[in-house]
Amino acid sequence: MLMHILAHTEEDEYSCAETFALLDEYVETAVKNEADAALVMPLVKHHLDVCPDCHKEFEALLRILETDYSS
Ligand SMILES: [Zn+2]
16 A cells, blocks of 8 residues: 555655756646646656755746736
């Protein structure tokens, strides 16, 4: 049972490269509604929660888009 859970968890997690490939799309959704983005791409959200590097990248992109929207 435990083995199954561990294997399943690993399968469901994105690597940094996979997250990065979807980050543009994720940020575009997040800039309008962050809850929506987490709903549409839960695996990206999960990776951002556990990976400080990708989270930093996410915040940088978010700031750029937010500037675009408000100008
Ligand atoms: Zn990462």
